[in-house]
Amino acid sequence: MSSSLDRHVKEYYESTQLPPEAIERLRQLVANSRTPRTPVLTRWLAVAAVVALITLSIAIPLRRHAVANRLSERIAREAALIYSQHLGVEVAATDYRALRVRMKNLRFAPAESASLAPMRMRLIGGRYMSLAGRPAVQLELIDAKGEPCTLIQTTAEGVQIADRQTQYQIDGLLVDVWKEKGLVMVLARPA
DSSP, X not given: OHHHHHXXXXXXXXXXXXXXXXXXXXXXXXXXXXXXXXXXXXXXXXXXXHHHHHXXXXXXXXXXXXXXXXXXXXXXXHHHHHHHHOOOOSEEOSSXXXXXXXXXXXXXXXXXXGGGGGGXXXXXXXXXXXXXXXXXXXXXXXXXXXXXXXXXXEEOTTOOOOSSOEEEEETTEEEEEEEETTEEEEEEEEO
């Protein structure tokens, strides 16, 4: 049944033709038509889109870097203030293992910083605190000259600061901020 329908449809379309005027008009249109060109506006929009993408690819990392620098400086200022308060220690310890055992309420383990090894600092103890609204530990150290120093540590998770060590001079103190061993570390000491 469908084959007879197919045959009738085919016969109908074969018998139908365009009038000669319509064929002539189509031929003239084809002969006179030009190759389609991209309008100037479309080209300018494409160039603008490329420029915008390049600008964004440069601006986003710069913005992240600026945010990281502002946060590092804010943390450094807070550490300088804490250093100046001379709060003392809550938990006396002369080594980091003993300190970790005694400071059980931290969500992280205080770590000995490889950056401080050349400074030959001696651990006195620590105290619970907060830094930038996060639980932290304040470690009291004595440097090779006998000067008291403060090393503050908190978890680095979700904190956007530069991975490299950044140093600030604040109120006569040198304050270094960096990430190490999954922690944000801040060292405040006399300049």
